[in-house]
Amino acid sequence: MMLGTTRLPSGLSQSPTPSSCGAQLLRSVSNVGSLSKMLERGQQLPEAYRWSSSETAAAEDDPAELEDEVVVPVINLAELDRSDERRKEICEEMRSACREWGAFQVVNHGVPDQVVERARRTSLDLFALPESDKLRAERPPGTLFGYGATRMASFFNRLMWSEAFTMMGSPHNNFEAYARKLCVHSEQDFCKSFEEYDKAMRGLALLITDLILHGLEASEERIHQHIRNFWGMIHMNFYPPCPSPSEAMGLASHTDSSCLTIMHQGSVGGLQVKRGDKWIAIKPVPGAFVIQVGDMLQLMSNNVFHSALHRALVNERFERLSLVYFFTPPPTVSICPIHPSKPLYRCLTWNEYLQVKAKLFMGALDHFLLPE
Ligand SMILES: O=C(O)CCC(=O)C(=O)O
Numbered sequence: 001m002m003l004g005t006t007r008l009p010s011g012l013s014q015s016p017t018p019s020s021c022g023a024q025l026l027r028s029v030s031n032v033g034s035l036s037k038m039l040e041r042g043q044q045l046p047e048a049y050r051w052s053s054s055e056t057a058a059a060e061d062d063p064a065e066l067e068d069e070v071v072v073p074v075i076n077l078a079e080l081d082r083s084d085e086r087r088k089e090i091c092e093e094m095r096s097a098c099r100e101w102g103a104f105q106v107v108n109h110g111v112p113d114q115v116v117e118r119a120r121r122t123s124l125d126l127f128a129l130p131e132s133d134k135l136r137a138e139r140p141p142g143t144l145f146g147y148g149a150t151r152m153a154s155f156f157n158r159l160m161w162s163e164a165f166t167m168m169g170s171p172h173n174n175f176e177a178y179a180r181k182l183c184v185h186s187e188q189d190f191c192k193s194f195e196e197y198d199k200a201m202r203g204l205a206l207l208i209t210d211l212i213l214h215g216l217e218a219s220e221e222r223i224h225q226h227i228r229n230f231w232g233m234i235h236m237n238f239y240p241p242c243p244s245p246s247e248a249m250g251l252a253s254h255t256d257s258s259c260l261t262i263m264h265q266g267s268v269g270g271l272q273v274k275r276g277d278k279w280i281a282i283k284p285v286p287g288a289f290v291i292q293v294g295d296m297l298q299l300m301s302n303n304v305f306h307s308a309l310h311r312a313l314v315n316e317r318f319e320r321l322s323l324v325y326f327f328t329p330p331p332t333v334s335i336c337p338i339h340p341s342k343p344l345y346r347c348l349t350w351n352e353y354l355q356v357k358a359k360l361f362m363g364a365l366d367h368f369l370l371p372e
């Protein structure tokens with residue numbers, strides 16, 4: 001996802017639409033959910049959803065790629081607290097993955113399966129709502145939160161085969177307002193399920209960001225204080241089965257604007273990360289979270305780590321849900337490269353970054369490079 005455009009604070013102050021749950025909205029915007037139901041197997045994908053084969057080609061389709069399979073590292077957190085040595089090893093595994101891939105998976109992370117399953121079920125229930133209900137939470141233009149097509153859609157002249165939903169996590173979660181807007185079956189269950197998930201993700205994000213930044217020769221106490229104020233966002237992507245997956249794009253290639261992204265992709269794969277000139281699938285590992293370096297971590301690390309270029313492909317048989325947690329700086333706090341003798345970037349606020357990203361998209365980080 002490309003997070004956001006313009007003024008985050010105005011996006012944060014969304015209030016529930018003052019309409020009752022029984023009333024029908026007059027407006028009806030078709031989305032891939034309803035489109036996929038209308039399309040029978042074998043029927044052609046509408047032109048607007050058709051991408052060129054060079055854009056959708058998967059490296060795995062090439063048998064030469066399979067001989068020497070390269071995989072994104074899977075890091076086991078089970079014995080993190082066993083000893084200082086083990087902790088250092090894990091830090092080094094993470095830092096090496098962030099340098100080489102901008103991504104890795106973690107297992108034995110301590111987040112209970114039930115918390116993940118409940119949040120996934122609640123998310124699927126949301127996407128299954130009638131379109132008129134989902135549209136009650138439609139994201140207002142220029143803001144971050146709500147329901148709709150991905151925000152980076154404006155940079156592409158083709159439509160993507162996905163729909164998404166974004167809510168604010170702690171410290172300013174707006175789950176209750178969204179439960180009301182969406183007329184969910186049980187507001188209490190909805191809020192509980194996302195509160196638990198948000199709490200677990202925040203804990204994991206703090207732990208992993210700490211481990212990654214450990215060793216950047218910065219004062220750990222200072223880093224910890226700093227990232228403790230970071231914000232969370234819960235973002236759900238839904239990809240219905242697609243009648244012609246080789247021509248379609250779930251989510252086009254992008255980097256995340258966050259500091260760190262934690263994603264649960266479930267058992268249906270589709271996520272790919274670019275390494276050199278090849279797309280490599282991040283295959284689902286049971287119980288794992290995919291961790292990705294976002295643009296802000298690239299800046300904070302002064303280019304020691306790089307944000308991962310990634311995309312999501314779709315398939316013909318299975319629907320797919322990716323449950324994403326973006327860990328971001330607060331909108332107006334100054335973010336700088338951490339303690340380098342020669343900073344490559346000037347300091348910025350996340351708000352400022354989002355505005356530039358909304359204009360330049362992939363060129364946004366370069367915009368903040370200091371002259372040599
Ligand atoms: O669904 C996926 O695999 C990718 C999601 C993603 O990259 C995003 O939401 O930013």
Ligand SMILES: [Fe+2]
Pocket residue numbers: 001002254255256310
């Ligand atoms: Fe992303």
